[in-house]
Amino acid sequence: MIKVSNVIKSYGELNALDSLSLEVKENSIFGLLGVNGAGKTTLLSILNGLIEIDSGSIEIFGLDIKKDRRAVKEISSIIPQHLAFYEKLTVQENLDFFAKVQNASKEAFDKAIEINSLSSILNQTSSTLSGGQKRRLNIAIGLLNSPKIIYFDEPTVGVDPKNRNEILDSIKEYKNFGITVVYTSHYMTEIERICDEVAIISKGKLVEQDLLDNMLTNRVSDKVSIEISYSKNIDISDIILKDNTIIETTQDKLCFVLDKLNKNNISIKNIRYGSTNLEKYFLDISEG
Numbered sequence: 144m145i146k147v148s149n150v151i152k153s154y155g156e157l158n159a160l161d162s163l164s165l166e167v168k169e170n171s172i173f174g175l176l177g178v179n180g181a182g183k184t185t186l187l188s189i190l191n192g193l194i195e196i197d198s199g200s201i202e203i204f205g206l207d208i209k210k211d212r213r214a215v216k217e218i219s220s221i222i223p224q225h226l227a228f229y230e231k232l233t234v235q236e237n238l239d240f241f242a243k244v245q246n247a248s249k250e251a252f253d254k255a256i257e258i259n260s261l262s263s264i265l266n267q268t269s270s271t272l273s274g275g276q277k278r279r280l281n282i283a284i285g286l287l288n289s290p291k292i293i294y295f296d297e298p299t300v301g302v303d304p305k306n307r308n309e310i311l312d313s314i315k316e317y318k319n320f321g322i323t324v325v326y327t328s329h330y331m332t333e334i335e336r337i338c339d340e341v342a343i344i345s346k347g348k349l350v351e352q353d354l355l356d357n358m359l360t361n362r363v364s365d366k367v368s369i370e371i372s373y374s375k376n377i378d379i380s381d382i383i384l385k386d387n388t389i390i391e392t393t394q395d396k397l398c399f400v401l402d403k404l405n406k407n408n409i410s411i412k413n414i415r416y417g418s419t420n421l422e423k424y425f426l427d428i429s430e431g
């Protein structure tokens with residue numbers, strides 16, 4: 144388990160992490176959500192032992208981040224936002240180089256190639272790879288040290304939907320290899336697709352941590368959205384209508400709205416209670 148307790152990290156006057164506490168379960172896929180500047184990259188860098196904390200404590204699989212920084216680095220890997228390999232080398236040459244630096248085992252080497260479907264492009268010069276293939280090479284390099292935990296810092300930026308899906312599918316597989324994943328992305332649909340649990344952070348503080356299923360289904364919200372068939376010439380002027388087909392209201396006004404629709408012979412296609420996806424949930428939380 145990763146246990147972050149009351150961590151403070153300041154840059155001058157700014158608390159990038161402000162008494163942050165959260166927990167990541169072993170062998171899970173954990174999503175970290177937050178707007179720009181919330182502190183996600185700072186947290187990932189700290190968890191990887193790349194930067195030090197000012198106060199608080201962090202335990203990673205029984206290791207203390209302050210006392211056992213070297214051991215923490217050995218079991219962790221971070222896949223950065225930027226591409227971190229040599230464009231002029233082939234895929235094979237890049238993998239050989241980084242495998243040597245990290246003293247990778249043959250098993251880890253073969254697994255990195257297999258999981259990221261690189262075997263057919265091993266002899267290709269890295270600069271000529273597609274955006275998705277470059278991302279997969281970036282991820283493969285991160286797997287060479289056989290990490291127990293992998294941190295992904297927005298790994299699909301600039302990747303087309305097909306390749307993005309392939310990358311997400313491969314990340315889901317990591318659980319079968321006993322790897323714990325911490326994943327940050329601006330694309331909430333990605334987090335919704337692969338994560339078991341999600342933490343929302345804002346201004347360096349934890350806003351909420353819960354199982355994704357709970358966030359999507361057990362949300363106590365009085366909001367109701369009603370999808371209707373579009374029709375012209377109806378008097379619904381005091382009902383808020385979005386995109387001509389969605390009425391957003393609250394539960395206390397539901398009877399009034401349904402009555403109005405009935406009187407106007409407007410058919411209802413769907414009614415949704417509470418939050419229906421992570422993006423909406425996130426916005427609800429952010430609005431307070």
Ligand SMILES: Nc1ncnc2c1ncn2[C@@H]1O[C@H](COP(=O)(O)OP(=O)(O)OP(=O)(O)O)[C@@H](O)[C@H]1O
Pocket residue numbers: 154157159177178179180181182183184185186
């Ligand atoms: N080395 C640094 N020196 C000064 N301020 C920093 C430094 N690194 C981060 N910050 C500040 O700390 C805050 C948190 O930054 P961080 O990069 O962790 O956020 P983030 O959630 O990863 O944002 P993004 O989604 O834009 O990458 C920001 O206000 C940022 O400007």
